[in-house]
């Protein structure tokens with residue numbers, strides 16, 4: 001059996017999901033970990049029995065036996081680290097968002113082409129069973145022409161603070177953190193149409209509400225309770241048009257005076273409609289009655305582990321078996337173009353045309 005030697009760059013929260021995925025695979029060995037926080041990297045290496053520990057990714061990339069890396073750092077590290085890894089001849093699985101903006105993302109894709117290595121973006125929700133069932137239904141023409149879609153990723157009180165709320169390190173707030181997932185899902189499921197224009201608003205009204213009590217929320221490892229810093233939007237809304245004639249309504253928030261957090265992905269076609277959240281359902285006309293269909297598929301608490309395991313396993317298959325990459329870097333660029341346009345439109349108050 002051919003073994004693949006992998007490294008982790010950024011040993012924080014989400015890297016554990018990559019790590020668990022690699023541990024499931026008999027043909028993968030995680031041989032190196034790097035984090036600018038030396039204690040965190042050391043603890044991670046001990047926890048997972050990883051032989052090489054680094055605080056500088058350039059040093060780690062000198063390891064000849066290292067063939068691939070997961071880049072799971074703050075967003076501002078994604079482009080420089082992935083480009084350095086690709087130039088050093090390593091395959092890269094980079095967390096979402098691919099980069100801070102489309103220009104950086106394109107540079108990453110160019111580096112992958114030059115090195116002839118894989119650049120895969122961590123659009124992990126593409127590995128959900130219901131996403132793929134819905135995608136298949138769209139491909140089979142079950143929905144007909146999809147002319148309208150709606151998606152939202154709405155939190156009530158969910159600004160994680162720390163680097164997430166520091167634009168220099170994150171690139172933005174819920175748009176780049178949460179919106180990236182659901183905008184990509186809609187585009188992936190509907191056959192990757194090209195975005196052509198965006199009209200958007202971002203809102204900086206509520207801040208992070210650090211004084212709130214009564215409900216738990218996820219906080220970034222580097223959240224500083226004494227000086228909670230926040231210079232990103234707390235919510236956003238956008239109308240995104242695509243070259244296949246589809247209009248997508250999008251909303252997202254970290255902090256919003258809404259009853260409950262909720263997510264949705266809804267597609268409306270001229271033959272049928274579908275929703276993906278909380279459960280996959282199809283709506284159509286049958287024998288002159290409005291009819292709902294609900295496939296009985298995977299739900300439950302293992303879902304998060306399952307999708308990360310599938311994503312990591314796919315990355316490894318692309319490297320070892322030459323499978324075509326489901327999440328190529330180019331898709332990350334298209335999404336970054338949309339996110340750039342959301343921020344630009346919000347700032348200028350005008351529609352932004354995407355070329």
Ligand SMILES: NC(=O)c1ccc[n+]([C@@H]2O[C@H](COP(=O)([O-])OP(=O)(O)OC[C@H]3O[C@@H](n4cnc5c(N)ncnc54)[C@H](O)[C@@H]3O)[C@@H](O)[C@H]2O)c1
Pocket residue numbers: 009010011012013014015034035036037040055057072073074075077095096097122124163177220221222
């Ligand atoms: N796919 C998902 O559903 C999902 C969920 C959460 C986070 N993420 C993404 O994963 C990434 C990490 O998020 P997280 O929640 O794990 O954050 P985190 O703060 O828990 O971990 C990030 C780690 O990266 C380290 N780091 C930062 N810059 C570095 C550099 N230049 N070199 C080495 N290490 C560096 C930090 O010290 C930290 O330990 C982000 O890009 C985030 O958007 C994805």
